[in-house]
Amino acid sequence: MPIGLMVTLRSHGVIALRIMPQSKMRLSFKHPPPTSLIGALAYSLFSGERREVTLSEKDKPRSKADELRSMLLGVAVSSREALMYGPLFKINRLYHGVVESAVTSLPITVTYSYTDHPYRVAYIFDEERLAEYSRRDLERAAWGITRIGSRESIVDVEDVKSVKLEISKASSARTSFSYSLENVKNVRGKYDVEFVVDWRRNEISDYSRAEKIRLAYPLEENEVEGDLTIALIEGDVIIL
Numbered sequence: 009m010p011i012g013l014m015v016t017l018r019s020h021g022v023i024a025l026r027i028m029p030q031s032k033m034r035l036s037f038k039h040p041p042p043t044s045l046i047g048a049l050a051y052s053l054f055s056g057e058r059r060e061v062t063l064s065e066k067d068k069p070r071s072k073a074d075e076l077r078s079m080l081l082g083v084a085v086s087s088r089e090a091l092m093y094g095p096l097f098k099i100n101r102l103y104h105g106v107v108e109s110a111v112t113s114l115p116i117t118v119t120y121s122y123t124d125h126p127y128r129v130a131y132i133f134d135e136e137r138l139a140e141y142s143r144r145d146l147e148r149a150a151w152g153i154t155r156i157g158s159r160e161s162i163v164d165v166e167d168v169k170s171v172k173l174e175i176s177k178a179s180s181a182r183t184s185f186s187y188s189l190e191n192v193k194n195v196r197g198k199y200d201v202e203f204v205v206d207w208r209r210n211e212i213s214d215y216s217r218a219e220k221i222r223l224a225y226p227l228e229e230n231e232v233e234g235d236l237t238i239a240l241i242e243g244d245v246i247i248l
Contacts, residue, residue, distance in 0.1 A: 009135055009172050009173070009174070010081055010132055010133060010134060010135060010172070010173050010174070010175055010239065011132070011133045011135050011138075011143055011146070011170060011171070011172055011173070012130065012131070012132050012133075012170065012171050012172075012173045012239060012241040012246075013130070013131040013132075013133065013146050013147070013150060013168070013169070013170045014128065014129070014130050014167075014168070014169045014170075014171075014241050014242055014244070015049075015128070015129045015130075015131070015150045015153065015165065015167070015168050016126050016127070016128050016129075016165070016166045016167040016168075017126060017127040017128075017129060017153065017156070017163040017164065017165055017166065018126045018127070018163060018164050018166055019126075019127065019161070019162075019163050020162045020163065020164070037202055037204070038200060038202065038225075039085065039087045039186065039200060039202060039225040040085050040087060040127065040129075040156050040157065041202065041204040041205065041223070042083045042084075042186075042204060042205075042207045042223070043073075043204070043205050043207050043212055044156050044157040045083050045085060045129055045131075045156065046073050046076055046077050046080065046083060046207060046212060047071065047073045047157070047212065048129075048153050048155065048156045048157070048163075049076060049131060049146075049149055049150060049153060050071075050072060050073035050075070050076040051073070051153075051154075051155075052148075052149040052150070052151075052152030052153050052154070053076060053141070053145070053146070053149035053152075054072050054073075054075070054076075055152070071211075071212040071213055073212045074211050074212045074213065077207055077211075077212055078137060079133050079134060079137040079138055079139075079141075080131060080132065080133055080134070080207075081132045081133065081134050081175070081239075081248060082130070082131075082132040082239065082246060082248040083129070083130065083131050083132070083207070084129070084130045084185035084186045084187065084246050084247070085127055085128065085129045085130070085185060085186050085225075086127070086128040086129075086184045086185050086186075086226070086244075087127050087186070087225060088184070088226065088227055088228070126166060127156070127163070128185075128244075130185055130241055130244065130246045131146075131150075132173070132175075132239055132241075132246060132248065133146070135172075143170045146170060147168050147170050150165065150168040151165050151168055152165075153165050169241075169242060171241060171242065173239050173240060173241060174239070174240075175237060175238070175239050175248065176237070176238060176239075177235075177236065177237060177238075178236045178237075178238050179233060179234070179235070179236065180231065180232065180233045180234075180236070181231075181232050181236055181238050181245045181247060182229055182230065182231050182232070182245060183226065183229070183230055183232060183244070183245045183246065183247055184226050184228075184229050184230070184244070185226070185244065185245070185246050185247070186223055186224060186225045186226070187223070187224055187230075187232065187246075187247035188221055188222070188223055188224075188247075189201070189221075189222040189223070189224050190221060190222075191234045191235045191236065192224075192232055192233070192234040192236075193233050193234040193235075194232075194233040194234070195224065195230055195231070195232050195233070196230065196231040197226060197227075197228050197229060197230035197231060198226070198227040198228050198230075199224045199225055199226045199227055199230055200224070200225045200227060201222055201223070201224055201225075202222075202223055202225065203220045203221070203222060203223075204220060204221060204223050205218045205219070205220060206218070206219045206220060206221040232247060
């Protein structure tokens with residue numbers, strides 16, 4: 009039976025989730041992409057092994073987080089109430105000469121939360137793929153999350169819940185969590201769209217040739233219609 013893990017995170021004010029691949033003029037996502045959410049939990053879950061990079065069957069380096077990716081059926085986030093800004097040091101660099109390289113190495117855009125709104129992250133696991141990891145292990149790893157994506161993106165964990173759940177089919181659903189637009193026919197409600205790495209089809213490693221999908225991030229509760237697969241965690245609908 010699938011296991012649902014709901015994690016409530018609160019940002020310290022700045023989230024810098026860099027778009028890959030990129031040049032020195034770095035851009036950031038407005039909302040956390042699935043790969044960053046998977047990496048945040050994997051970093052804590054596998055911390056005892058002291059290995060962040062492994063070799064694939066083709067002897068290519070890949071992130072240790074890819075092991076966690078293979079255990080997941082879905083991952084989604086509720087991340088409303090955020091704005092993106094270009095920081096002032098970039099204006100200074102463009103109009104007042106070159107500043108120190110240590111400053112210009114930061115991304116050109118970062119996300120600031122303008123209201124006190126937490127990130128709620130839902131992970132849905134296939135229990136049969138978890139191997140030696142238990143629900144308790146997943147909960148402990150969730151409490152150990154310290155950042156999402158880059159080292160600037162520090163977060164605090166406020167709540168962790170895990171439940172066993174069932175997955176079902178539906179023609180419509182109301183949700184505040186991110187979802188793929190692949191099988192969606194109609195949406196009512198405001199949302200942002202970002203092109204992100206398709207974590208189901210690509211390893212968490214080199215994204216230079218990775219397939220991308222359109223992901224919707226609701227800015228309010230969305231009513232979604234289409235050929236949907238859904239799960240229910242603590243009253244919240246997650247579209248897989």
